[in-house]
Amino acid sequence: MPNYPSITFRGIVLTGWQRLHFTVLCDLLSIPLICLQQTLQQGEFSEKANTEIQNILGCSIQINKGVCEGSGAFSGSEVYNMVLHIDKNLKKQTNDLMKEKLNKLLVDWESFLENFRKQMEVIYFPDAVEEWMDQNVNRDMDHLREMANDADRIKQLKGRPKSL
Incomplete structure (x- = not known):
């Protein structure tokens, strides 16, 4: 100056x-x-x-x-557009998955497997059905239930860390 x-x-x-x-x-x-x-x-x-x-x-x-x-003519425009894409889509898509798709998937599978179990018990003894379910279904269903429970807990936090 x-x-x-x-x-x-x-x-x-x-x-x-x-x-x-x-x-x-x-x-x-x-x-x-x-x-x-x-x-x-x-x-x-x-x-x-x-x-x-x-x-x-x-x-x-x-x-x-x-x-x-727009595409942008400035240095870093590619990064800016990627950040914009993340900001517009990631949270919404994740929330949609957590709110709707995961719970719907769980309900659909629970209903299907309840019917499946009834149909199996017409043909097989209950212990054979249970053994087959343990070998082929229960581990995946337990994992799906855990994910749905985790998603519910995460939604309740509303983006804030868990209080101690």
């Missing part, structure tokens, strides 16, 4: 930017810095700043969604 002796410069404090750009990755990707640069140049985040940012980044910024959609 030697050209401006009347201005005393102590530094810049940046806060809040990580909330708009995937927290930890904000330091690795160029989006927040370009947004900040244009905002500082324009004095605010205006439509003009938004247009310039989109031209620089090569993607469309959806402010209401907090994302930059």
